[in-house]
Amino acid sequence: MTDDRSSSAREWSIVAATFAALVLIAAVWLAIDRTPPEWDHANHLERVVRCAEDLARRDWRTLMERSSFYPPVVPCAAAVVYRLAPSDAAAAQTIILAFLGVGMAAVYALGRRLAGGTEGVVAAVVFGCAPFVVFSALRFQLDLPLAAMVALALVVSLRTEGFIRLGWSLLVGVVFGLGMLTKPSFAAYVLPPVLVAAASSSGRRIRAVNAALALLVGMVISLPWYGPRLFGLVPQVASRSFRQAAESGHPDPLTATALLYYPTWLAPQFGVPAVALLLVGLGVAILRREGVALTAFLVPFVLFGLLQNKNLRYTLPLLPIAAVMAGMGFAVLRGRVRLLGTVVLVLACALQVSATALAVPHGLTLPGLGVPLVLESPPRTGDWRHREILTLISRDSGGAPATVSVVPNDNFFSVSNFRYYGVRDGLPLRFSRAWDTEPIGIEYMILKTGDVGPAWTAERPRRIAERLRTDPSLARVFPVLGEFPLPDGSTASVRARRLTEPVPVASKTFARELEAAIRRELADVTTDVEGLEIGLVYDETVLRGRVGRVEIRAASARVGELRRRDAPLLRVQDVRIAFDDVLVNPFSVHTAGRLAPLDARHATLGRVTIQEADLQAFLREQKGFKTASVSLEPGAIGFTVKQPGPDVAARVRLLPAGDRPFTLVAERVTVGGISVPSLLVDWVVRTWDPSPRLASRLPMPVTLGRVDIASGAIRVSDRP
Incomplete structure (x- = not known):
């Protein structure tokens, strides 16, 4: 018993030391990096600030209604820390690193149960040092917390002994409820292995009762958020999985390119030595008939491989069970080969963390696959000038509410970045994407030369830039307020709406011109019009584009x-x-x-x-x-x-x-x-x-x- 405790303490200390090293590296990286949060990253950080405001007001209804797709657990956990700490970004990353710790602990416990203590340590280290785990630990996204909750759910589920033990079954319900409040896809990773675990045990009646109680507990916890979204969530998931993926240029799901995406990128995501051990571990799991482990990895891997929308974030929650099976593969090694394997894993861990977080070494690729060894993400110190741009707009508007169109959709320079910074700094600004036909309701525009975003969103920003270049009337009422050089070599500009110059014509003449222009514009949205009348109420300011009232009447029309x-x-x-x-x-x-x-x-x-x-x-x-x-x-x-x-x-x-x-x-x-x-x-x-x-x-x-x-x-x- 003493030896077991000593061995367990030693194993936990190795896992804890690895986690502490990862936290230290992440802290240094975050202290250096000045990169703006990208798209979803910025949206989640905005929710942290909003949730902190809701918590301060105790406005639970608004807190629960903030998002139609993303549950509140992770951003609101960060919001609690944010209320105690001065920085929302630091609070958010504290939560991400805490989930990393939970994930590594759960992976160790799962590996220890399925393969042994040493194998559990290997699994935890392999998971923590996986290149994409390191990459994700530097960003406030929901997928690393989701991976931790999946690992925790698998550990607790096995503790139920097939839902025979009541206490652990109730705890499964709690973990399931919190997992569903982490991200809706939680069920896709957890339900298949849990069903296998439940089906493999004896005592059908007590098993059914305890499973039903676990389900009830999970529903009580998660239903307040999911209930109001019950009928809308499934269409959203289907749209994101296929229609939006097609619009973004993802290949059809059954093509070779799509089907090979996750297998091809598994090595950069998980690490080359880990993939080798995983393949061995899969064979071991098959021979040992480890149905839970096999189902937990293979079923979601196939499921997400068949979806058109592909992203390494979606298979990140599979890495905990993949790490456990890598531990099973490590258990096969004996003698000097085992020692050599340990050395290789330690060196691979150091190499993967360094290459991901520091880009040292830089530019390594995997022969034959055409993919990088890791996704490099070194800290960047370039200033994207968001604060200066927002200060300029706030000063020009006199602190009054204003609507700002952020035309580009660059990952570091988009409406998501600016909206997050505006909310964080308490600015009375409303941000919108690139305007469509005319800049209606837009008081300021933020533009950018060079790269303006992904191909499927770049057309509109380029069209707006061309319109400003070729339409002197538009450029005249939206003069440039300021320009700012950006780290990618492009130039940002801010344009402000100005209606100060009159047109050189009598007001009655201009009113007739305006009425004629309205009639021509109506032809684009109406046909078969009968009895059309247009009334204008105006004074001399109409020459500067200001009209007191425009009234349109018609006996009938098709619109x-x-x-x-x-x-x-x-x-x-x-x-x-x-x-x-x-x-x-x-x-x-x-x-x-x-x-x-x-x-x-x-x-x-x-x-x-x-x-x-x-x-x-x-x-x-x-x-x-x-x-x-x-x-x-x-x-x-x-x-x-x-x-x-x-x-x-x-x-x-x-x-x-x-x-x-x-x-x-x-x-x-x-x-x-x-x-x-x-x-x-x-x-x-x-x-x-x-x-x-x-x-x-x-x-x-x-x-x-x-x-x-x-x-x-x-x-x-x-x-x-």
Whole structure:
């Protein structure tokens, strides 16, 4: 017993020493590095700051509603540390390194149980020194915490002895709940091996009871977050896995390139010696019939290999069980070969950590595979000038709220970076991506020469840069406020909206030009228009592009995106819409006869009538409503949505709202013909409620008049 304790203490000390060395290296790296957080990294750090604010206000509802896809455990754990520490970045990395420690400890415990103490130490060291683990430990992402939770779940699951032991079964439920609140994909890594473990034990009745209790505990912990997203999460996962992957240029999932992606990159991700031991360990696991270990590695590896969206982050949670099987492979070594293997692993650990965190040695590749030995990520000290740019905008705006369009999508210079820094520094700035047709609602633009982001997003920033170069009217109302050299050799520029110069024409003449430009612009979104009238309220400031009110009336029209081929059109009648405090580019109107709207304080849809048949025809052409049927009832709209699984039906009323054009109130909601309790109605309806997304995309507040729904038509009127 004493020898066992001494051996265990020695093994734990080796794991702890390795972890301490990794923490020290990460701390030095973080102290030197000045690289801005990239895309998702910046988004997660923004959530840390937001969660800290929610915790300070004890605003639990907002905290739980922050993200539609990413659960709150990791960012809010960092937020707790952030409230105690002065730096959000330091707090975030503290949490990441803590999860690294949990992961290494869990891998050791798992390896010790399946292979032995020495093999557990090998597994923990192999995992901690894996190149992609080191790479991930330097970034605030959710995948390393997810890997730690997967390893912990496997350890605790084996402790249940196939769900025979009640206490450990309840603990499994706790770990499962927290794992699901780490990232939704947790279940894909854990469920297959847990089912194998449960099926391999005797005592079917007690096993079923304990497994059900574990499931209940996990649901109690995770359901408050997942419940409201129950129907929307699956479409999001499917979209990210395939549609968005195709848009990003990923190859079709069943092509050789796609199928070989993870096998090809396993060595840079896990380490060459570790892969060799893993292959041996797989053979050992097969011979020993280690169903849990084999299932935990092979099933998710195949599953994620079949998805179109490929990223090494998605297979990072497989490295704990891969490290355990590498430990099994190490157990095969004997005598001098075992000693030599130990030396190789120690040297490989040092080499992989140094090459990843310091790029020493630099530029090594794997022969025959055409991939690097590791993903190098040395600390960088270049200044990307975010703070200076935001200071310039804040000074120019006088500290007033303003909307900033960040045109490039470079990983170090994107809307994600700037939005995070703005939230962290408490600036009253709203950030948006590159604008589309016209910079409506945009007061400042941030641009960049050179690399402007991935190929699938670069077209719009380049088009905007070309537009500013070739359109003197646009460049005139958005002059350059400042320029900044960037570390990649490019130049950033800030442009500010300025409407100070008048056009050289009488105000009445310009008003006629503006009305004609509006009529031409309406031709892009309306057809078969009858009784069109345009009214303008203006004074002499109209020559600087300022219009008090623009009111558009029509007896009937068909509206839609006519520039888009086969765009669905909606017939509307008795239309009146008004825009208050409108800004237009006066030079575009006067010199080119083209309407270039820049802003409006408010828009009001005062009147419109939509017949039921016209609404049904329009919705049938909408992608999201092809399986939906709509009927108008007194005071409400009846919806039935057919989908894989149970169909959803509801009666929906449209009510006024302060922060959006309208809000939906659902009644008589059924799923698969079963009535949904009123407390759970929001879980079902929020998936199809377009009003929050509509409000977030509108460049100005929009108000509807009174909405009356009757059999046959929807009428919006200005009656009280």
